[in-house]
Amino acid sequence: MIKEEKKLVVSDLFVDIYTNLNVCSQIEKMNQLDKEELYLLLILALDKHSDEDPSVILNLTPFEEVAMNIYEQISPEDGKETTNPYILSLIEKTGSDTVDTSVLVDSKGNELREPLNKAEVRDAKINMIK
Numbered sequence: 001m002i003k004e005e006k007k008l009v010v011s012d013l014f015v016d017i018y019t020n021l022n023v024c025s026q027i028e029k030m031n032q033l034d035k036e037e038l039y040l041l042l043i044l045a046l047d048k049h050s051d052e053d054p055s056v057i058l059n060l061t062p063f064e065e066v067a068m069n070i071y072e073q074i075s076p077e078d079g080k081e082t083t084n085p086y087i088l089s090l091i092e093k094t095g096s097d098t099v100d101t102s103v104l105v106d107s108k109g110n111e112l113r114e115p116l117n118k119a120e121v122r123d124a125k126i127n128m129i130k
Contacts, residue, residue: 006095006103014041015106021045022055022115023124027062036086042067043074043090044101049115074098 014037017026030038042063049056060067073082075098082088087099094100104112116124 006093006100007105007109008040008093008103009107009109010040010104010112011037012107013037015112017041018044018112019116020124021049021059022053023121024055024128026059030059030063036089038063038066039070039086040090040099040101040104042070043099044104044112047101055121 011033013029013032017029017033018041020026030041033041042060045056045060046067051057069084070087073084073087082091090099091097094103096103106112
């Protein structure tokens with residue numbers, strides 16, 4: 001029997017925020033996400049985006065406490081299982097004992113791209129001014 005590969009569809013808003021996290025402020029949009037998608041975004045952003053990028057730092061700083069709580073819940077030092085309902089749901093939806101971000105897809109079923117590189121960020125910023 002072939003194991004079915006899990007896919008977790010994220011909203012278009014999620015994809016937009018993730019794509020532009022290293023371009024400009026996404027804080028207002030991040031506040032529009034439901035709690036589960038915000039948790040997922042923070043996990044993905046911390047895994048994929050540079051923690052030295054000024055735009056990423058700007059966008060993640062207001063959510064620092066939430067992010068720290070997520071990681072304490074995912075890998076508790078005391079060996080206890082998490083009781084956080086959002087993390088438990090994400091673990092179940094991703095089919096992993098942690099939250100597996102490799103199964104995320106957009107509304108069309110496409111895998112999420114890697115963060116924009118420097119040239120792509122520059123082009124996005126230029127397009128914002130036009």
